[in-house]
Amino acid sequence: MKKYTILMMVGILVGLFAVTAMASVTLSLITSPDTGPSLQWLAQQFEKQNPDIKINVSIVSWETLYPRLLADLRARSGVYDIFTWDVMTAGSIHSGALDLTKFFKEHSNLVPKNYDWKDLLPLAERLGEWNGDLIGLPYYNNTMLFYYRKDLFNNPKYQKEFYNKFGRPLRVPTTWAEAVDVARFFTKKYNPNSPTRFGIALMFPTTHTMFYMFPLFFGPYRRSPDGVREFGPVNITYGDYFTSNGKPAFANKYGLMALEDMKALMPYAPDPLGSDYGQTIEYFSQGMTAMCPQWTNPYMQFKSSPALQPASEKIGIAPMPGRSVAGNWALGISKYIPLKKQIAAAKFLLFATSKWATLHVLEKFGIAPIRESVLDNPEAQKAIPWVKALPAIYQTETFRPRIPQEPQLESITDVYFSEMLSGKIPMTIESLKKLAQKWEKVLSSK
Amino acid sequence: MEESTIALENKNKPVKNSVRAHDRRIAILFILPAVILFLVMAIYPFIYMIYTSFTNLNLSMSGTGQFIGLSNYFEIFHDPLALGSIWFSAMVLLIAVPIEMVIGIMFGLLIRGIKGERVFRLLFLISMMIPGIVFGISAQMIFNYLFGSANYFLSLFGISEIAWFGHAATAQFVILFLDVIQWTPFIFLITYAGLLSVPQDLIDAAKVDGASRWQLFANVEFPTLKSFIYIALIIRLIDALKIFGKIYMTTWGGPGMATSSWSFYIYKVGVSYGWDIGYASALALILLIASAVLVNLLIKVLNLGETLELRKEG
Numbered sequence: 001m002k003k004y005t006i007l008m009m010v011g012i013l014v015g016l017f018a019v020t021a022m023a024s025v026t027l028s029l030i031t032s033p034d035t036g037p038s039l040q041w042l043a044q045q046f047e048k049q050n051p052d053i054k055i056n057v058s059i060v061s062w063e064t065l066y067p068r069l070l071a072d073l074r075a076r077s078g079v080y081d082i083f084t085w086d087v088m089t090a091g092s093i094h095s096g097a098l099d100l101t102k103f104f105k106e107h108s109n110l111v112p113k114n115y116d117w118k119d120l121l122p123l124a125e126r127l128g129e130w131n132g133d134l135i136g137l138p139y140y141n142n143t144m145l146f147y148y149r150k151d152l153f154n155n156p157k158y159q160k161e162f163y164n165k166f167g168r169p170l171r172v173p174t175t176w177a178e179a180v181d182v183a184r185f186f187t188k189k190y191n192p193n194s195p196t197r198f199g200i201a202l203m204f205p206t207t208h209t210m211f212y213m214f215p216l217f218f219g220p221y222r223r224s225p226d227g228v229r230e231f232g233p234v235n236i237t238y239g240d241y242f243t244s245n246g247k248p249a250f251a252n253k254y255g256l257m258a259l260e261d262m263k264a265l266m267p268y269a270p271d272p273l274g275s276d277y278g279q280t281i282e283y284f285s286q287g288m289t290a291m292c293p294q295w296t297n298p299y300m301q302f303k304s305s306p307a308l309q310p311a312s313e314k315i316g317i318a319p320m321p322g323r324s325v326a327g328n329w330a331l332g333i334s335k336y337i338p339l340k341k342q343i344a345a346a347k348f349l350l351f352a353t354s355k356w357a358t359l360h361v362l363e364k365f366g367i368a369p370i371r372e373s374v375l376d377n378p379e380a381q382k383a384i385p386w387v388k389a390l391p392a393i394y395q396t397e398t399f400r401p402r403i404p405q406e407p408q409l410e411s412i413t414d415v416y417f418s419e420m421l422s423g424k425i426p427m428t429i430e431s432l433k434k435l436a437q438k439w440e441k442v443l444s445s446k
Numbered sequence: 447m448e449e450s451t452i453a454l455e456n457k458n459k460p461v462k463n464s465v466r467a468h469d470r471r472i473a474i475l476f477i478l479p480a481v482i483l484f485l486v487m488a489i490y491p492f493i494y495m496i497y498t499s500f501t502n503l504n505l506s507m508s509g510t511g512q513f514i515g516l517s518n519y520f521e522i523f524h525d526p527l528a529l530g531s532i533w534f535s536a537m538v539l540l541i542a543v544p545i546e547m548v549i550g551i552m553f554g555l556l557i558r559g560i561k562g563e564r565v566f567r568l569l570f571l572i573s574m575m576i577p578g579i580v581f582g583i584s585a586q587m588i589f590n591y592l593f594g595s596a597n598y599f600l601s602l603f604g605i606s607e608i609a610w611f612g613h614a615a616t617a618q619f620v621i622l623f624l625d626v627i628q629w630t631p632f633i634f635l636i637t638y639a640g641l642l643s644v645p646q647d648l649i650d651a652a653k654v655d656g657a658s659r660w661q662l663f664a665n666v667e668f669p670t671l672k673s674f675i676y677i678a679l680i681i682r683l684i685d686a687l688k689i690f691g692k693i694y695m696t697t698w699g700g701p702g703m704a705t706s707s708w709s710f711y712i713y714k715v716g717v718s719y720g721w722d723i724g725y726a727s728a729l730a731l732i733l734l735i736a737s738a739v740l741v742n743l744l745i746k747v748l749n750l751g752e753t754l755e756l757r758k759e760g
Contacts, residue, residue: 063718070505070721092506092721197592205611206700208719271591273701274611279590288592404507407719415527419702424614445502 025344026054029082030069032062034297035140035329038365039084042352049351053344055082062208066407069093078336082345085136087127087328091237091404097135098333103346110346115354116373123394124370126236128330130402136330137353138370143393144216144324145386147284147292147302148172150316152186152195161185161193173321176217176261179291183268186290190268194290199268201280201292206418209276211410212325212400214250214417215240216293217261219323219398221254239399241409246443251436256429261322263421273422284308293320295327296386300366317386319393326397362387408442499727506721518728528729530703531711537618538686538707542625547679549626550633551671554641555663567638574631582695585624589696614704617697621705624692629685633678640674641667676748680741687737708733 031039036059043055058080060068066089072079073096085093104111124138152158153170162170166181173179183199184190203209221227222240230252232244243249250258266272270283284292287307299315308314331352333345351357358374361367363383368390374380381387401409416435419425499518503511522528557566573581589596589610597607610616644667652666689707693699699706699714706714712733716726745751 066719067505067717067721074505089506095508205698206702207698271609271612273613274591274609274617274697276698283592286593407506407721408504411714411720412527415700415703418700422612422614422701424702424704 024052024054025341026056027081027341027345027348028079029055029057029084029348030065030080031057031059031084032065032086032329033059034062034142035084035367038361038367039352041364042357042361043348045357046348046351050344050347053347055348066092070096073097073334073336076336078334078338078341081334081337081341082348083332083334084139084329085332087136087326087330088239088400088402088406090127090130090135090402091406093332094130094133094135096335097130098335098342099133099135100137100333100346100349101134103333103342107343107346110343111350112354115350116371119355119371119373120353121370121372121375121394123326123397124328127326127328127402136332137349138328139331139353139367140329141368141370141390141394142296142327142329143368143390143397144212144293144295144320144327145299145389145393146172146318146320147294147299148316148318149196149287149290149314151314152290153316158185158195161191165191172316172318173291175220176265176321179321180264180268183265183291187268196288196290198270198283198289199291200265201275201283201289201294202262202265202269202272203275203277203280204262204266204272204418204421205274205276206414207276208410208414210414210417212327213262213293214258214413215325215398215400216320216322218250218255218258219325219396221257222249222398223323223396227254234399236399237402239401241401248436248439251432252429255432256427259417259420259427259432263427266421273418296368297366299384299386312385315385317389319389319396324393324397326399405442409439412438412442495727495730498724499731501724503724503727504722510724514724518725519732521725522729522732527703527706528708528711531699531706531708534618534704534706535687535689535708538622538625538689539683542622542629543679543682543686545622545626546630546633546682547675550630550678551637551675553630553634554638555667558638558641570634571631573627574629574635576628578628578691579695581624581628582692585620585692585696589620611697612701614701617701617705621689621692621697624696625686625689628692629682633682636674636678637671640671644670673750676744676750679748680744680750683740683744684737687733687740 029039029043036057040057040059043057047054065084069080069083069085070092073093076096083093085097120138121141124141125134128134128136128138153172159170162168162182162185165185170182170185171178173182179200186194186196186199188194188197202213204213215222219240222231222234227249231242231249234240235242235244235246238244238246241248241250249255269275270288271279275283280292281294281298281301283289284294285302285305285307287305299317302308302315303311331349333342333349337345353370355371355373358367358369358371359377359380362369362374362380366384369375369380369387375387375391377387400406413435416425416431416438420427420431425431498511500513500515501511502514502517553570557563557570560566576584588594591597591607591609591612594610596610600606600608608616610620648666649662652662657665687707688709690709690713693705693707693710694713697705699710703711708729712726712729714720715722715729720726
């Protein structure tokens with residue numbers, strides 16, 4: 001009798017466990033640090049509304065994210081259910097990412113009635129596509145901005161001094177040539193009266209940073225009437241580095257001029273070849289430089305820096321003197337997970353890209369909005385000053401390649417550009433042609 | 447009496463054998479998890495790496511993973527970035543390691559027997575106790591262009607700021623310097639242990655005979671110390687070829703390829719942002735072969751087998 005009672009109790013417990021396990025879903029989300037805290041917060045909010053779904057968010061470094069994610073997708077192991085991906089990796093991750101257009105068509109009941117598809121910024125949405133498939137919902141409409149010291153640029157004393165030196169008014173530069181003069185003016189070595197040690201904080205290290213810094217300088221040439229005539233319009237899959245028919249577009253006078261523009265600014269920047277993202281943010285935060293090209297989210301750090309208070313008077317934001325570069329991120333779902341998990345993941349994606357979520361992650365974490373209504377929202381514009389500037393910047397952005405070979409091209413290019421800027425190899429069209437040959441080899445070998 | 451003993455022994459034999467077999471089975475059972483773990487975590491990945499080195503497997507490209515023969519191996523000899531990495535690894539081997547050996551041995555000799563020997567010993571070992579990641583972060587801060595203490599220290603002598611990570615020569619210097627700081631204590635530790643094993647009566651006898659400091663070292667201390675030095679050298683050689691953490695945390699191999707070691711290049715190609723697993727596997731295998739050849743060469747040149755009495759008799 002006792003034996004049967006124990007067996008029955010064990011049976012009930014196992015049954016309860018099985019029912020609970022069947023009813024709830026645990027999702028694994030992998031993300032980079034840029035979007036990590038905001039997604040962690042969103043996951044908490046989502047779990048409150050959906051107690052049957054649990055989301056474990058893993059924040060890993062940028063360098064770790066892709067090898068882990070790609071190994072998972074390649075092995076079809078389905079370790080990560082949801083993942084953030086930089087849109088330039090579209091060609092690499094597409095084979096393992098779920099086609100969301102098709103999925104939402106088949107599961108239209110998942111889409112809330114108030115989910116406004118038309119409100120999503122068309123470009124942000126297009127960047128989440130590969131070969132016509134929507135493999136990611138846009139999440140972070142990141143772009144590069146030109147931060148400057150508003151108080152210094154508006155100071156009559158410096159305006160007068162600048163006019164006396166250069167014969168034109170001091171203003172936020174609109175070209176890189178103008179930026180050179182302004183950077184020189186704000187560098188103590190060349191102007192002992194400068195209030196800052198250096199004119200501009202630049203990051204040209206031998207990392208992927210170099211690959212997104214170059215289009216800031218190359219973009220104006222590539223997108224100029226001459227550039228478009230010579231190379232054709234920019235194809236969003238290949239980006240500004242390529243001609244419209246998929247050949248390298250930088251191995252010529254335009255590429256050389258872009259590198260020369262970069263080099264011309266280097267004397268007015270603290271250790272540009274040895275500084276990366278973190279260092280340049282620190283230099284501007286500490287008031288050591290007057291200008292700093294940076295992404296959208298460092299604004300949160302600048303805003304809280306004691307050296308830049310009051311922030312509204314000291315931090316100015318303008319479009320890039322050349323052109324900005326897109327740094328969008330999207331949210332994808334693995335193809336290789338069970339349908340039940342895909343449904344739960346899709347629910348989260350719709351939640352994370354809703355109007356409510358877009359506004360809140362902008363205000364709390366500085367995540368650049370993917371929705372038009374948020375860009376137009378006065379509350380959002382008041383919260384983060386760059387919101388107003390974004391529509392104009394998005395119109396003139398440049399793009400990095402999104403093809404599968406992008407990582408290899410980037411690895412080679414970072415080294416070549418760094419060696420040209422440091423003077424190890426000559427800064428000539430010939431050197432650029434050698435680099436282009438390497439590109440051709442990578443493009444043709446696989 | 448004897449007969450009964452033999453009979454008893456014979457009777458016990460099958461029992462003993464079965465106990466032995468049982469013990470063996472239990473022993474195997476205990477070892478099995480470790481063996482399985484070793485096979486799964488070390489042997490299988492190693493064999494898989496050898497296989498992938500003959501393929502074009504690239505995580506970013508679908509449809510890759512085909513057998514391409516020795517192409518990846520031939521590619522290494524036409525890849526200036528790979529050759530540049532070999533060059534920097536050679537710099538570490540030829541510059542940093544000898545400096546570490548000399549300073550480590552000298553320090554061991556210097557502090558032995560002096561007042562406060564224990565304090566010096568402890569102080570000298572501190573840098574070895576610091577985890578690599580902390581070491582790298584500290585170095586990044588120390589050599590920061592604007593806020594670093596290295597430039598501040600130089601400014602006290604009127605020397606203007608140096609972009610430590612922005613020039614090839616200075617970036618190489620920083621990496622080599624960090625390697626010396628981190629690894630000299632290891633050499634010191636091993637050679638110091640060797641010095642302590644030199645019999646004191648031999649030293650005293652040599653001193654009584656009027657031996658100079660050099661004679662004492664060359665004829666008394668060095669013969670005992672030799673095997674310790676050789677072992678330290680071999681361990682350093684293997685590790686120097688694997689130099690990675692300091693580069694990862696500070697220069698990221700730059701500027702250009704100035705501070706990219708072979709292992710860092712493998713990481714860049716295969717893990718960080720290349721995802722070219724086939725090529726990275728070939729690079730890794732070549733590194734393994736190069737390490738094995740170098741170590742064996744060193745063992746032969748130094749006659750280490752004899753020194754350590756490792757040679758089989760006969």
